[in-house]
Amino acid sequence: MTITSTAVQEPSASAxxxxxxxxxxxxxxxxxxxxxxxxxxxxxxxAFWGLLLVTxxxxxxxxxxxxxxxxxxxxxxxxxxxxxxxxxxxxxxxGNAITVDKPPASLWPMxxxxxxxxLSSFAxxxxxxxxxxxxxxxxxxxxxxxxxxxxxxxxxxVMALTPVAALMFRFNNPDAMLALLMAVxxxxxxxxxxxxxxKWLLWAGVAIGFAFLAKTLQAFLILPPLAIVxxxxxxxxxxxxxxxxxxxxxxxxxxxxxxxxIVELWPASSRPYIGGSxxxxxxxxxxxxxxxxxxxGEETGSVGGGGGNTGTGQWGETGWDxxxxxxxxxxxxxxxxxxxxxLVAGLVATRKLKRTSVTRxxxxxxxxxxxxxxxxxxxxxxxxxxxxTVALAPYMAAVIGMGSTLLWERRKDIWASLTLATAVVxxxxxxxxxxxxxPDYLPWLKWLVLIGGLVSALGLVxxxxxxxxxALAAASVGLAASLAGPTAYTIxxxxxxxxxxxxxxxxxxxxxxxxxxxxxGGPGGGGMPGQNQQNGNGNTQGQGQQGxxxxxxxGGGMPGQNxxxxxxxxSQGGQSQQQGQGRQNGGMPGGSTGEGGGxxxxxxAGxxxxxxxxxxxxKKLLEADSGDYTWxxxxxxxxxxxxxxxxxxxxxxxxxxxxxxxxxxxxxxxKEYVADGKVHYFISSGSGGGxxxSSSGTxxxxxxxxxxxxxxxxxxxxxxxxxxxxxxxxxx
Numbered sequence: 001m002t003i004t005s006t007a008v009q010e011p012s013a014s015a016x017x018x019x020x021x022x023x024x025x026x027x028x029x030x031x032x033x034x035x036x037x038x039x040x041x042x043x044x045x046x047a048f049w050g051l052l053l054v055t056x057x058x059x060x061x062x063x064x065x066x067x068x069x070x071x072x073x074x075x076x077x078x079x080x081x082x083x084x085x086x087x088x089x090x091x092x093x094x095g096n097a098i099t100v101d102k103p104p105a106s107l108w109p110m111x112x113x114x115x116x117x118x119l120s121s122f123a124x125x126x127x128x129x130x131x132x133x134x135x136x137x138x139x140x141x142x143x144x145x146x147x148x149x150x151x152x153x154x155x156x157x158v159m160a161l162t163p164v165a166a167l168m169f170r171f172n173n174p175d176a177m178l179a180l181l182m183a184v185x186x187x188x189x190x191x192x193x194x195x196x197x198x199k200w201l202l203w204a205g206v207a208i209g210f211a212f213l214a215k216t217l218q219a220f221l222i223l224p225p226l227a228i229v230x231x232x233x234x235x236x237x238x239x240x241x242x243x244x245x246x247x248x249x250x251x252x253x254x255x256x257x258x259x260x261x262i263v264e265l266w267p268a269s270s271r272p273y274i275g276g277s278x279x280x281x282x283x284x285x286x287x288x289x290x291x292x293x294x295x296x297g298e299e300t301g302s303v304g305g306g307g308g309n310t311g312t313g314q315w316g317e318t319g320w321d322x323x324x325x326x327x328x329x330x331x332x333x334x335x336x337x338x339x340x341x342x343l344v345a346g347l348v349a350t351r352k353l354k355r356t357s358v359t360r361x362x363x364x365x366x367x368x369x370x371x372x373x374x375x376x377x378x379x380x381x382x383x384x385x386x387x388x389t390v391a392l393a394p395y396m397a398a399v400i401g402m403g404s405t406l407l408w409e410r411r412k413d414i415w416a417s418l419t420l421a422t423a424v425v426x427x428x429x430x431x432x433x434x435x436x437x438x439p440d441y442l443p444w445l446k447w448l449v450l451i452g453g454l455v456s457a458l459g460l461v462x463x464x465x466x467x468x469x470x471a472l473a474a475a476s477v478g479l480a481a482s483l484a485g486p487t488a489y490t491i492x493x494x495x496x497x498x499x500x501x502x503x504x505x506x507x508x509x510x511x512x513x514x515x516x517x518x519x520x521g522g523p524g525g526g527g528m529p530g531q532n533q534q535n536g537n538g539n540t541q542g543q544g545q546q547g548x549x550x551x552x553x554x555g556g557g558m559p560g561q562n563x564x565x566x567x568x569x570x571s572q573g574g575q576s577q578q579q580g581q582g583r584q585n586g587g588m589p590g591g592s593t594g595e596g597g598g599x600x601x602x603x604x605a606g607x608x609x610x611x612x613x614x615x616x617x618x619k620k621l622l623e624a625d626s627g628d629y630t631w632x633x634x635x636x637x638x639x640x641x642x643x644x645x646x647x648x649x650x651x652x653x654x655x656x657x658x659x660x661x662x663x664x665x666x667x668x669x670x671k672e673y674v675a676d677g678k679v680h681y682f683i684s685s686g687s688g689g690g691x692x693x694s695s696s697g698t699x700x701x702x703x704x705x706x707x708x709x710x711x712x713x714x715x716x717x718x719x720x721x722x723x724x725x726x727x728x729x730x731x732x
Contacts (some may be wrong), residue, residue: 055136069499072639075646079651082094089263092272102214154405154479155401162335162390181210185222212252221369233356233358342400343370350363366399445485459478500639614643631679684703711725
């Protein structure tokens with residue numbers, strides 16, 4: 001068996017249909033839209049529209065079951081729909097006290113949607129679904145250009161049916177926009193490799209620049225492979241290549257830096273505090289908490305941050321196999337083994353093509369992006385959540401589409417048919433392993449996947465020696481077996497709502513952070529040893545020991561917290577709704593977010609990762625004379641504040657930002673706000689010093705000052721302090 005004589009020939013790019021001859025009428029636009037390129041099979045364009053239609057149907061299905069999803073970002077979306085200043089800065093409230101701990105680009109489409117359609121779960125999440133459909137289209141378009149419509153359809157289907165993609169393109173975290181823009185950047189670089197035109201590289205810089213404004217430095221992960229591939233493979237002179245890369249870099253800096261420059265130059269006294277930073281600086285946030293801190297674990301101000309790179313910790317074990325372990329595997333890794341095999345095969349098959357080969361360049365662009373993102377995710381010691389892996393989905397999907405069809409075309413060569421069979425066996429075997437991690441979930445499916453994959457592989461080994469119909473049947477069975485597992489997990493994801501800061505895809509038990517426990521709970525949504533799961537009927541099921549004294553995590557913590565709360569409580573439009581479906585994937589400090597739950601039983605306050613239940617009585621209290629105040633209330637931590645803000649529609653100040661650890665406002669500033677009559681109520685967290693944890697933190701100082709000086713008001717299980725009324729001796 002040799003490979004030397006089987007290198008593929010460089011196909012001609014199908015970038016555009018051939019120009020009509022002089023006097024020949026142009027094809028009508030509608031017909032072109034439906035028929036596609038003249039050289040395409042008649043089924044190609046209808047199949048593409050069908051792919052997008054199915055993706056839309058899946059992603060829009062049951063969309064509002066997630067309520068406000070991550071209320072942290074939903075509150076900022078609401079604020080941006082009420083105040084253009086809050087819109088620009090990404091403020092958590094329309095009073096512009098503090099921003100979210102990310103730049104605001106991902107919030108802008110959602111805030112505009114809410115301005116048009118009004119505040120609702122659907123209006124918030126609809127732009128995310130559209131980004132998901134757009135990502136599928138971009139992956140298809142890029143793969144189809146250089147390979148074939150079938151390759152594009154396979155890539156698009158893999159993209160749409162990846163469980164973590166189905167999760168995050170129906171959720172309001174920044175990762176949806178990031179994944180879309182990263183796919184767009186790869187598409188433009190491949191276009192630039194085709195003809196060396198500068199404009200495509202500039203557009204790639206724009207895409208990455210705006211991706212930076214969605215999730216800061218994560219957008220730069222794929223810059224090394226993209227730059228290196230273009231510098232080596234572009235069909236222009238070396239001097240021009242470096243000049244184009246310099247121009248693209250300048251474009252990136254402008255497209256991502258204009259907002260940063262305005263924020264840094266804006267007087268701090270007249271803009272909101274930069275959430276997540278310790279010095280009110282976006283640059284500090286970018287390179288600290290959201291930058292190097294994520295790599296080495298030294299995130300000042302984070303939840304339990306500062307642990308350093310020890311190889312294991314509350315965010316899971318690091319190492320080469322991280323993407324495949326029990327915490328991450330079910331989210332993204334179903335087809336990763338096949339993608340890696342096909343990537344190597346694609347590079348081997350194209351190794352003898354000329355330097356400017358776009359076929360090989362496509363493998364290098366998408367495969368390089370896949371590898372570098374996998375490596376960084378596998379070894380980063382800081383905050384890491386399972387849903388981050390959605391960034392891998394476009395790269396993985398493209399490699400599978402390209403590699404599988406390339407080997408199919410070369411199936412008469414024994415090495416190609418064997419490699420294709422190996423990729424199918426790897427997918428089937430790994431699918432069996434992943435499904436076996438949840439043995440009570442569709443127990444028959446793992447056997448169907450395994451047997452189907454093995455049967456397909458047997459046929460693919462002889463694909464070049466049997467008739468085309470039998471070979472196609474074998475390939476179809478292999479594709480179905482490979483996609484069966486992720487499709488089942490995707491359907492499970494679509495059937496349930498997801499709320500809180502930490503969410504995971506798939507059925508219950510599919511992702512176990514820390515190696516134990518149930519579905520929700522700890523950082524990463526996988527549960528911690530000793531946590532409880534609470535079902536919608538109120539039954540609490542113990543997982544492990546009921547331990548934990550909350551050390552290190554104010555208000556409860558790990559282990560021993562309450563986690564997965566089926567029947568999530570979302571407060572939409574000011575009305576508390578108990579939804580039978582859904583999971584509270586989160587709940588580190590304070591755990592349970594049911595009625596009166598929260599920070600150590602603090603009376604209605606939410607946990608760090610989930611919001612609070614807002615009763616009608618509490619809502620009525622806050623809405624009284626709300627127009628007389630800049631903030632109807634102040635609360636420790638953003639999720640707690642967000643719940644009350646979303647319920648009332650009025651600004652609520654998040655003291656200390658997301659974690660309660662940001663030094664904003666200071667005690668002196670808060671006293672000034674109170675003296676000026678800008679804040680009406682203080683919402684007690686019930687944790688004695690708030691989520692800030694340290695007794696010397698500003699959150700704790702403010703809490704102590706309020707409790708010592710103002711009148712306590714109890715509404716049901718929730719405790720408030722009226723900042724317009726001094727405490728009497730009987731209150732203390």
